[in-house]
Structure formats: C-alpha cells, structure tokens
Amino acid sequence: MALKGLDIFKLTPKTNCKECGSPTCMAFAMKVAQGAVEISKCPHMSEEALATLSEATAPPMKTIKVGTGEAEYTLGGETVLYRHEKTFVSKTRYAAAISCCDENMDAKLAELKKVDYERIGERMHVEMLYLTYCGNCDAAGYAAFVKKVMEEVPDKTIVLDCTNVEAAKAALDVCKDKKPILDGADASNYEEMSKLATEAGVVLGVRGADINELYDTTAAVEKLGNKNLVLNVGAASIKDAFATTVQIRRAALKDTNRTFGYPSIVNAAALAPGDSRMQAALASLFTVKYGSIVVMEGMSYAQALPLYGLRQNVFTDPQKPMKVEPGIYPLNGGDENSVCLTTVDFALTYFVVSGELERSGVPCNLIISDAGGLSVLTAWAAGKLSSTSVSKFIQENVEDKIKCRKLIIPGKVAVLKGDIEAKLPGWEVIVAPNEAVQLVKFLKDMQANGEI
C-alpha cells in the first residue's frame, strides 16, 4: 500500500538540514511518497523509522498457498474491503468437517463425492476437508484416520483441526506432502505447533479464546519468525465469529495492522452443530463478508447450488463479465424440431433468459453465440452481436443439427431481423419482446396459436 507523504514526514527528523537535496523534510517526504526519491537519501532516518516504512509498504494481507496439484488453493492477498473498489482475488473455499471418531464417516465421504458439478466453466465441489481430532484417540489413530480419508478422497486439501501436539505430529507425518493446514496453535501450545508446522513446511492455523488472545498469539507466532498463517475466528458464538472475521480483515486492509493480515477460517459446523440450514446461512454470510475457509458439516446440493453461485458472483472480476460457452442449449426437452431462440453469451443474460424459457415449459433450443460476454444492447453497439455474427454461427453450428427454421431474436435488436433473414435463406426470423420476463407469455401464445 502506498504511503502518504504525511506518514513519511512524521518519521523524518524535521530539521530541514537539506542533506537529502530537498529544501525541507516535507518536500523530501512528498518526493518519497511519489516514488521520486529513495528513503535512504536521508542520512538521519532512525532504524526504527526505516523498519516502520518497509513494513508499511508490504502488502496489507498475505497470500497463503495451501494444498498441492489440482487441490492447490490461494487464500488471502486481498487489498480492498468492497468488491466495487477492486476485484476480490481469493475465493472463499468450503471444507467439510469430519471427526476421527465419526461413525458415519464412510457415508459422509460418499455423500461428499456426489456434489461435484460445473457452473459457467468452474468446478463446484467441497475443496477441503476439516479433519477434527476428537481428543480421545491416540496419535496413531488420528494419523490413520487422516491417511484413510486421503486415500478415499485424494482431491481435497486437508485441514488438521488438532491442538494436541503429538497427534498433530503423527498426522503431519502422513499428510505433510499434500501441504495441509495445521489448524491447532493456541496460547498454550503455539511454540511447539509453530515448530511442527515450520518443519513440515505447512501453513499454521492460529486460534484464541477471543479476538485479543487471537491477536496476541498471532503476534507471538510471528515473533518466532512464522508468517505462514491462517486465523481461526473461533466458535464462541456467531456474533463473535462475525465480529472477529470482519475486524481482522478491516484491521489488515484499512488500518494496515499486519498482525491480522492473514486469511480466516470460519467453523460454521461448530457455530451451528446439527443445523444444516443455519450452516447454509452462515456460509452465505461469510462468503460475502471475509471468510477465507468456511467449514460445514457437509454439503448437500440444496446448500451448494445457491452457495457456489453466490461465490461465483461475489468473486467475479467486475472488469471481466462471466461468459457461457457458445453452443446449442436444448430446454424443456427441446430437440431438432424445436424452435430456436438466440441471445448473447453474457452469463447473467443467459441465466435470466434460460430461466424464463424453462418457466414457459415450451420445448426450445437456446442458441448462444460469442458476443464477448456483453449484454444484448452493448454487444450490438460494439458490433459483437450482428446479423453476420448470428447468421454465421447458425450456418456453421446449427443448421446441420436442427431442422426447425424458426429463429427468435431479442426484442432489443429487432433491427437485425431483415438482415438476418437475408443472410439465412430458409429461416423465418421472429422478434421477441424487449424483456425476458415477457418470454413466458410470448412462447405460450405462440404455442397456443400453433405457430411453434
């Protein structure tokens, strides 16, 4: 983060000695802030001041990498609190909690594998497993459990929820190559835990009874030289977990408090045990507000469908619209004889239009051509949705697959009708209403009138 001239000025000796070549310390501070002069030009800066400055110019929040291969994820590294300011860079990742003594472990693991699907080019599944040490098993038992889970579901990143040093050591021995997180440092064990994590080369999770203890323990771990951390916001209450999660992020990004400049772990499973609906609500809340990893007891389709969609929305780059793949999308059992409709590849447009088409119940084919991910009018204005682009796509990709020769175009580009008809001999071009919501009635009427 750029330092303001004032912050630098406060650290100068304020003697206006001119040895740096500037007439005043203030002028010097300003030149440093603009990057025109090196801070070292001032021979009178104290060591302390220089340390403060180098700290202040470091990124406000660390980027932490966990997992390996396909299951490698980047956490943190955010620079803004609100997505309209700049893009959020690291998506919230979801973890399923399993305890080493979980009787339903096998069923749970089988269940987990089921929710695995694609949405707008992104794989949606539970990326991490939160493996809890029950406190009663011996260290070898916990390690064996971790090993079994890894074999069963190898494509997940492991988070060890374990404050027992022995058990943690045993578990790390079997899984450290997969770059897990050791979520287990607290005020009583952080020295040993930090040593374990550092030696194994893995990220350490820090926790505390409250935000103050979390802060102190994190500062203590940093003092040991370990800055490869994530912060567990605790499970005392939903209110505390939310307050801690927000305050950590805000302190890091707004007040440049480096001690809190780490990603967070929110354990929704522990905040609302047995309440899958509350866990869904919490996962949503912490996806919008600053959870880096959200732990749930499991992930059903009902929970996943809105959650992954929400995440895809919140973490989208405002500069780069989400696009769907060009192609023919049959809806309501549409086949080669069903009417064709076309619109742009902007994901939101696609979702809104396909949703209305599905609601109509009329079998049809939604044809999406490449329009640069822009909305209908913008694409038209930019020349990305034209009679040429539409007719070319239909000739190359549709005519050999679809027999129906009726094409419905968006009402907002009614002007293209004549040109498309001229370029697509044999096709009848029909103009749709202006708004997607009117499509239901429009299609139903066409169907009732025997037009399709």
Place this chain on the structure above:
Amino acid sequence: MPFTGKSGKFNAAIRTVEIGTGDKAVKLGGENVMPLYSFDAPIENAPKIGVLITDLGMENEVAGIKDYYAGASSFAEIAKKAEEMPGADFVVLRFEGADPNGEDRSIEDCVAIAKEVGDAITAPLVIEGCKNVEKDAELFTKVAEALQGKNVLIMSAREENYKAVAAAAGLAYGQKVGAESAVDINLAKQLNVLIGQLGVDPANVVMNVGSAAAGYGFEYVVSTMDRVKAAALSQGDVQLQMPIITPVADEAWNVKEAMASEADMPEWGSQEERGIDMEIETAAAVLASGSNAVILKHPASVATISKLINELV
C-alpha cells in the same frame, strides 16, 4: 497487548422508518454502522422479516408452506397465520393476480382483499403490486386510501409511476412509500430525490434497490448495496439514507435450482429443500450487504433467518 481495532462507527446514520401501528409496529434502519456491524456500535433496530402471501392463495406453493397454512382458507385466516409465523415481524401481501397479462384481478377485488388482510392482523402490512406499472399505480392509490390509518408500506413507487404512487401513499393517505429501482444506484438516488421533491418526507421512504437470487448476478446487488451504504454513511448522502427492504422470496423461488422437479434433476434431491436453502442463502447475503428488512415465505427460512439475526444483532 490486546487488539485495538478502530471503530467503524459513522457520524451519519440510516433514517429510522416505522411501519404499522400499536405494539407490533416495527422500526427499520437507524444504524450508524455498516450492515450487522453491531461490534462497532449498538444496532437498535435489528433487520426485520416480512412473510409473503399473495392474492393467488396457496395453490402453487410447496408442501411445507401449504402445510403451515393448512386450514386457513380465507385471506384473513391466511394473513393471521402469516403474522403468527415464528420469526415474522410483518406481513407482505402481493397482488400477483392483478397482472393484466395474468388473472387481471380488478382493483375493487384487490382493495377488498387488502382490507380483509389489513383488518385481520395487528402486525404491520406491506403491499406489493403486480409489476405492471399502470395497474400498480391505480392499485396502490386505491389500496393506500382503503388502508388509511394503518401506516402500511406501499411497494413500490418506480421511475414510471412514482408520481401517482408516492403522492397517494406518502402525501394523500399518510402511508410509507417504497422506492424501487433495479440495481441502479444512480436511479435509486434520483428516485429518492424526485419523491422528496413531491413533498414526501424522507422519513416516510424505504428503498428497494433491487434483488437477485444467489448466483444470478448477485454481484450487482452486493455492489449496489455496498455503495448505497458507503454513500449514506461515509459521505453522509441524505438522499440514500433510507432503510432498504429486499423481496427475497420472489427471486429465490423462481430460479431453476428451486423450481426444477426431482424427476428432472434426481441428483439434486428434494425440491423444497433447494428452495429453502436458496431463500436462506440469498437472505443471509442481502442482510450482509445492507438490507434492513427481507421478505421471505417458507416457515423454515423465516425461522433460520430470524435466528441468524438474533444471533448477530
């Protein structure tokens, strides 16, 4: 050394708007912190939950909703059940059937239903229209007149019909006005200015800045609300300090994830559960982004969101 975080309390605050009358009247807004940040300063009025019923009755609802309203046949009985739903703060009556492209229910019938519902409940009442701007203008005017003295919130005055709706609800009949825009922050502000220029006291205006189901362009909802709250609180923009109400149920239950049958999508599991989670997760996300009130319909969603709010504020 304990953590010393800077407070995120602002000098400006969201206006407090009261709807309804008597013991059950509810207050929306009033906070001087970002949404749900009760650790920065106390949030006096926690976000509220409205329960949606429509003039089309229960026919098209899922089993859990039908079951809840079992035995209630008249609008009065349905409304009574809605206000008794655990977690409910107010009742929302939507005239879906008034749509000229749908059932085209007459204004007279709508007014009769509104009166029946208004008389049956003591909780505050919010009126939603059919989204047809001409019909809504007339409908809202007549309903606002018929429900005088009940301090209902009339949703919504839009760019196309705000003159009629805001003048009737906010000036002639002393109701609260809902200013509706669709994820367009400049229009949201402009509409508030225009309604103010008609002479409606800003303290009688609530905003609906638009909504979407989670996954359906929800980033626009987040950014619109983030920017509204930032302008209202940190820039002290008085034209955006109205509390926000967000209809969640309409959006959440109308997307594929909530509508696809189990026959069509067997791996997705129970359709009703999908609808509930879509409603819950969308509601949690709009509350996190800045809604002062959400409109829901399933008893399970109302229970969960109510619990969430109680935990947070």
Place this chain on the structure above:
Amino acid sequence: MSKFIVIGERLSTTAPAINRAFSGRDPEPILKRAKEQLDAGATYLDVNIGPAENDGPELMKWAVELLQSNFDNVPLALDTSNKAAIEAGISVYNRSKGKPIVNSADAAGRIEYIDLAAANDAIVIALCNGEGIAKDNDERMMYMQTMMERGMEHGMNVEEDMWFDPLFLVIKGMQDKQMQVLEFIKMISDMGMQSTGGLSNNSNGMPKHIRPIMDSAMVAMAMMNGLTSAIVNPCDLRLMETIKSCDIIKNNNLYADSYLEI
C-alpha cells in the same frame, strides 16, 4: 472521498450593509444573507466581524448564537484577528453540525491561532504564508511544515483539522504565478491533507460578468489538483454548478439526474 466544502463568504464587515448590521446588532440583514447562502448550498458560513477591537467577544457571541439558533446549528468559520473574540464565539458554539473553524493562522504573527484551535478542538485554516507572500512553493512548503509541526505539538489531528490555504493570487498582476498555486494544492493533497482558500481572489478586479467564469475555471482546476474546500460566494450559480459537477466527476458524490438541485 468527501464532498467539497463550500464556506460562504458573504457575512463580512467588508460589505457595508453587514458591517452596519454587526455594529447595530441588527439581525435582519445578517439572517437574510445567511439564508441566501445556505439555500444556495453553503455548508459553512464565514463570520467576518473585522478586527472588532472594542466589542469583539461580545459581538462574536451574539453572531454565533444568532446564526446557530436560526439555522439549526449551522457550522461557522470564526473570522477575526481578535483572538479573544474567537474564543468567546467558540464558548457558545454548538458543534452538532460540525466543528468551528478558526480563520485563520499563518506561519508568522498568527501562528498562535493554531494553539487556540488545538485547545478548543477546532479546525484551523492555516495560511501558507510568513511575512509577505511566499516567493515559491519551497517557501510555501516551509511554512506548511512549520504550522503542521505546531499542530502536531499541540496534539491536533492535522490530517483532518488543519486546512491549508495556498493563498490564491490575483490573475491581474500575478498571472504567471497561477500554476504555482495549483501545483501547491496538489502537494497538499499528495500529503493527504485538507485545503481551502479565498478562491475568488484570483478574479479580483475583473469585470463583474467575467468573474463567475474565471472562478468556475479556477475551482475546477483546483479541485482536479485536490482542493477540498473554498471560501466563496455560494450565490454564484455558475460556480456552484461547477463545484457540484466536479464533485460528481471526482466521485465525491453519487450521481443522480437531479444532482444540481440537491
């Protein structure tokens, strides 16, 4: 970013009618002129009672109470060389709508006005000037530093409560110095500090119909460079429209079609 702050300059002893009203304690003309400025969009009102050597404290108290009781505790800039009058004004000042502004300190004879502002938790306008007009920006910056250190010594939040005045210079006479002033505003802004000044000084001596045009151009260029406030005539419609438009372009205020009316 915050909206540009307009300090209305029209309650001044330099205007004969206002001077008479102040000395005769006649509320009527003062309230009328205050209302005009507030209606036109002023945030702060400058209350310039002149040197007021005899009755300063009593006059300033009277003016503060008169204005604040009639206009919902409107925030005020207390403008006089009589320190006791400023202190008296602050003693009856209601800060619910904003801190009082002490107008003004400089880096020479009036540096103690900074102490006064610090002691009273007030904002101070700090004129980047010593004895006579600074010859270049190095010298302005020297004055700025002197005043800033003074403020810090006295525990002021200098980022928010010291508003530096670059001293706008008259074009007819100092045309070649205008860009220097604008560059200095940029420096204040780059330091992360607030700025203000008697902006219309630039057009002094120009024909009446020219002044709003020149002032508007100056305010636009100064805002581009980071000027955060100005002491101006808010009843100058062209100037106010320019300020409101610049606030939109700078994203200090959210656009709505009616932005000029609010």
